[in-house]
Amino acid sequence: MWFSLNWKILALSLVPPFLRGTVANSWVLLFTSAIESIHYEWLQYRKGNIYNLAHNSQKCYLRGALNDRFDNELRRIRIDDGNAFKRKYIYTDAEEKPKFLGTMFLYDDSDYEDTGVDFIVVVPIDLQYSVYEMKALIDFYRLASKRYKIIKE
Numbered sequence: 740m741w742f743s744l745n746w747k748i749l750a751l752s753l754v755p756p757f758l759r760g761t762v763a764n765s766w767v768l769l770f771t772s773a774i775e776s777i778h779y780e781w782l783q784y785r786k787g788n789i790y791n792l793a794h795n796s797q798k799c800y801l802r803g804a805l806n807d808r809f810d811n812e813l814r815r816i817r818i819d820d821g822n823a824f825k826r827k828y829i830y831t832d833a834e835e836k837p838k839f840l841g842t843m844f845l846y847d848d849s850d851y852e853d854t855g856v857d858f859i860v861v862v863p864i865d866l867q868y869s870v871y872e873m874k875a876l877i878d879f880y881r882l883a884s885k886r887y888k889i890i891k892e
């Protein structure tokens with residue numbers, strides 16, 4: 740590949756043969772150490788960018804990115820669909836609707852279909868992680884219109 744370059748060999752091969760001694764080679768290697776470190780940082784930056792481009796907002800890729808970052812060995816983080824409960828309304832006397840409520844459960848505002856979340860990130864209880872770092876990673880990959888919630892299970 741064009742970016743795979745051994746700076747030591749290149750620098751030493753450009754020195755004229757009659758100047759190739761231990762002192763001259765040491766000087767050449769000393770001067771190439773700075774560019775070697777910059778080249779290594781660039782390779783790491785390139786590798787990170789390729790990783791970011793290989794992932795997107797699809798459920799499988801987002802789950803993979805989260806598990807790669809926060810739970811690389813056990814890979815227990817999963818992504819579920821958001822809850823889509825229908826709202827139940829209590830009618831007033833003026834509306835003349837039946838007042839029997841039956842069994843009614845109370846849910847969080849994010850659990851309803853019209854104002855709820857689109858997906859839920861389920862994290863194991865015993866996993867140590869930074870909530871802010873996880874939110875930043877999810878926000879980097881998710882679509883702008885999608886809402887989410889992180890829960891421990």
